[in-house]
Amino acid sequence: MASFAHFIEVAENGSSDDIFEQLDRLAQAEAGAIIFTCSTFDPATRRAKRVYTNHPKHYPLSGLKDIRPGPWTEQVLDGGETFVANTIGDIAEVFPDHETIASLGCGSVVNVPIKLASSILGTINLLDKPGHYTAERVDRILDLKPAATIAFAALRAPGGP
Secondary structure (H helix, E strand, C coil): CCCCHHHHHHHHHHCCHHHHHHHHHHHHHHHCEEEEEEEEEECCCEEEEEECCCCCCCCCCCCCECCCHHHHHHHHHHCCEEEECCCCHHHCCCCCHHHHHHHHHHEEEEEEEECCCEEEEEEEECCCCCCCCCHHHHHHHHHHHHHHHHHHHHHHCCCCC
């Protein structure tokens, strides 16, 4: 079941893993994604950590990794703006793993920074076939920001990981 009401029920009673899984289900229902991941971001250390993945073989949960400055980090992590690319060429300009992305049938991406109290908690990241993320789908993804904020906040809650 993928509804916001069900998401809230899971958020109130489930683990952070359960909450991210429900966020994935909402994202699939609203816009679709071959790959759906979520990463935390610490602005003080400039480090990120993948905390959820629906594709663990190629995008496993990870330890901390340093984030290199560049156009993507300036837009998403520093500027708090969503990044959308609908061709593998555009993806290749910012992601060094573009060949892996293409090999998995993906050629479009949406990265949404999730903020709380003016701080970036992390990003939700959706990848699908080329041209998939139309303006309408991106709008539906942006409507998931409240649910994503809850999911990231659950990582910091007592009883979180």
